[in-house]
Amino acid sequence: MPSATLLGQALISGVLAGGMYGLLAMGLSLSWGLLRLVNLSHFALAFLSAYIVYELGTKYGVAPWWSAAMVVPVMFGVGAAQYWLFDRFHVNELASLLITFSFAVIVEAGIQIYWTADYRRFETHYSTLSFKVGPFFVPVLELVLCVVASVLAWGTWMWLRKTYVGKGLRAAAEDADIAAAYGVDHRKLAYLLSGIGAAYAGIAGTFIALIATLAPAQIWAWLGVVFAVVIIGRLGNPLGALLAGMLIGASESLAMAVLSPAWAPVVSFSVLIVILLWDPEWL
Amino acid sequence: MLLETRHLHIGYGDAPAVWDATLDVDAGEIVSVIGPNGAGKTTLINAIAGLLRCRQGDLRFDGVDMTNLKAHEFCGHGIALVPEGRRLFAKMSVEENLELGCYLQAARAARSDSLERVYALFPVLRQKRLQPAGELSGGQQQMVAIGRALMARPRIVLFDEPSLGLAPAIVDDMFDIIVRVRDDGAAVLLVEQNVLKALGIADRAYVLEQGRIVAQGVPNELLDQPHIREAYLGV
Numbered sequence: 001m002p003s004a005t006l007l008g009q010a011l012i013s014g015v016l017a018g019g020m021y022g023l024l025a026m027g028l029s030l031s032w033g034l035l036r037l038v039n040l041s042h043f044a045l046a047f048l049s050a051y052i053v054y055e056l057g058t059k060y061g062v063a064p065w066w067s068a069a070m071v072v073p074v075m076f077g078v079g080a081a082q083y084w085l086f087d088r089f090h091v092n093e094l095a096s097l098l099i100t101f102s103f104a105v106i107v108e109a110g111i112q113i114y115w116t117a118d119y120r121r122f123e124t125h126y127s128t129l130s131f132k133v134g135p136f137f138v139p140v141l142e143l144v145l146c147v148v149a150s151v152l153a154w155g156t157w158m159w160l161r162k163t164y165v166g167k168g169l170r171a172a173a174e175d176a177d178i179a180a181a182y183g184v185d186h187r188k189l190a191y192l193l194s195g196i197g198a199a200y201a202g203i204a205g206t207f208i209a210l211i212a213t214l215a216p217a218q219i220w221a222w223l224g225v226v227f228a229v230v231i232i233g234r235l236g237n238p239l240g241a242l243l244a245g246m247l248i249g250a251s252e253s254l255a256m257a258v259l260s261p262a263w264a265p266v267v268s269f270s271v272l273i274v275i276l277l278w279d280p281e282w283l
Numbered sequence: 284m285l286l287e288t289r290h291l292h293i294g295y296g297d298a299p300a301v302w303d304a305t306l307d308v309d310a311g312e313i314v315s316v317i318g319p320n321g322a323g324k325t326t327l328i329n330a331i332a333g334l335l336r337c338r339q340g341d342l343r344f345d346g347v348d349m350t351n352l353k354a355h356e357f358c359g360h361g362i363a364l365v366p367e368g369r370r371l372f373a374k375m376s377v378e379e380n381l382e383l384g385c386y387l388q389a390a391r392a393a394r395s396d397s398l399e400r401v402y403a404l405f406p407v408l409r410q411k412r413l414q415p416a417g418e419l420s421g422g423q424q425q426m427v428a429i430g431r432a433l434m435a436r437p438r439i440v441l442f443d444e445p446s447l448g449l450a451p452a453i454v455d456d457m458f459d460i461i462v463r464v465r466d467d468g469a470a471v472l473l474v475e476q477n478v479l480k481a482l483g484i485a486d487r488a489y490v491l492e493q494g495r496i497v498a499q500g501v502p503n504e505l506l507d508q509p510h511i512r513e514a515y516l517g518v
């Protein structure tokens with residue numbers, strides 16, 4: 001049995017790493033839960049954003065926050081454009097999965113052509129910064145990521161619950177016709193939401209650029225666990241997505257510390273299966 | 284005339300469901316549409332609410348041609364639907380369901396006043412305001428559906444079988460509420476299978492059979508027609 005310090009450190013690292021799961025899960029969860037579109041290309045957009053931040057940073061010396069200020073609005077536009085496509089061709093839930101999978105493959109290929117399959121790393125003087133709390137190390141970037149993810153999750157959750165636009169979206173997700181009968185222009189709101197989801201991919205991508213090592217195939221690395229997080233957090237619930245992300249991050253990290261790294265994926269999917277068996281209405 | 288439909292044809296895909304429907308509702312009136320299962324009552328009322336497109340004919344509301352408007356544009360003109368089967372947003376709270384009724388700017392401005400009125404009409408909803416609407420009893424859900432419509436500050440309320448699935452003890456209450464809605468200033472178009480009750484509160488009525496309007500008039504006249512007595516009252 002590892003020491004208490006080790007377990008504590010694993011817990012902290014896990015929760016912080018889970019912030020990334022949560023951030024990635026949020027955009028996916030919004031479009032799946034509220035628009036019934038499963039956007040697999042979310043991961044591709046996040047990595048595309050990461051590569052752009054990397055490119056701007058390493059080639060032109062642009063600070064990542066300035067890159068983010070450019071990439072995030074562009075991603076919003078991409079998300080809105082994707083919704084235009086879905087709407088134009090009356091894409092349903094299953095078809096959206098296939099189409100966005102194809103889209104992700106194309107983006108992956110594009111990344112591979114432009115940036116090659118080599119591993120890329122955006123080195124900054126703060127990328128490995130950390131501080132000490134008692135016996136524990138806290139990495140600064142991951143902490144910032146978690147704060148950003150928490151603010152976004154909370155803000156989005158409040159937006160969905162407290163504003164008329166948010167209520168209109170939730171109502172339309174349950175019964176689009178009746179929502180329309182009370183004046184909800186679902187299509188207009190869907191453009192907005194789809195854009196927001198993709199903008200979150202842009203934010204996630206900025207952090208990916210700073211924290212992770214980039215390679216085109218990495219697009220798929222988080223697919224499984226983030227899907228589990230989306231479902232555990234409940235579709236359409238950004239706060240749930242973040243908490244589920246942290247839960248899974250912590251469980252994975254503890255499993256790695258106590259058992260072995262190979263156990264990490266077992267943990268997240270066991271949680272998923274248990275939850276789905278326990279309450280099949282969860283989806 | 285507040286609502287005027289002229290020769291409406293409405294259908295699903297290739298299958299027509301309503302032919303040549305012509306009816307009027309004036310301000311301050313309760314107009315009932317009665318007819319057997321599958322006659323096309325829901326189809327007609329949903330088209331008037333904007334949920335279905337009319338294939339042919341004219342739909343006018345307060346002189347405005349509604350034929351080419353989109354579904355979400357109907358409510359702003361003052362049309363509110365209490366749909367068949369209630370169709371609440373089951374996962375949202377009672378109050379959120381009501382607030383959806385005042386989604387549009389004009390109604391939104393009167394939100395607190397409208398909420399007070401709805402809670403005064405249905406006090407039980409105030410107690411349940413934070414509960415998910417799907418957890419309420421059938422009668423309470425019908426109250427939410429009616430409250431949601433009233434929140435829109437409508438000039439006409441379209442009721443599609445509001446007594447369906449309610450306990451017999453509260454069916455009378457439901458009809459009292461409909462009269463009350465009219466007395467508070469909105470016109471009412473009521474679709475019902477409960478013929479006696481629907482005719483009892485109506486100023487005028489139409490009989491819809493197999494997608495066509497086969498009779499119309501004031502309730503007493505209709506009740507004197509042998510065909511209607513036979514088909515709907517079994518006497």
Ligand SMILES: Nc1ncnc2c1ncn2[C@@H]1O[C@H](COP(=O)(O)OP(=O)(O)OP(=O)(O)O)[C@@H](O)[C@H]1O
Nearest residue numbers: 295298300318319320321322323324325326327476
């Ligand atoms: N969504 C739909 N798609 C295809 N056909 C439909 C649809 N809804 C209704 N219909 C058909 O249109 C006709 C009229 O149906 P409608 O629901 O308007 O009748 P109704 O008078 O409201 O009946 P009920 O008393 O059972 O509510 C029926 O023949 C029905 O089968």
Ligand SMILES: [Mg+2]
Nearest residue numbers: 324325326367
């Ligand atoms: Mg019907």
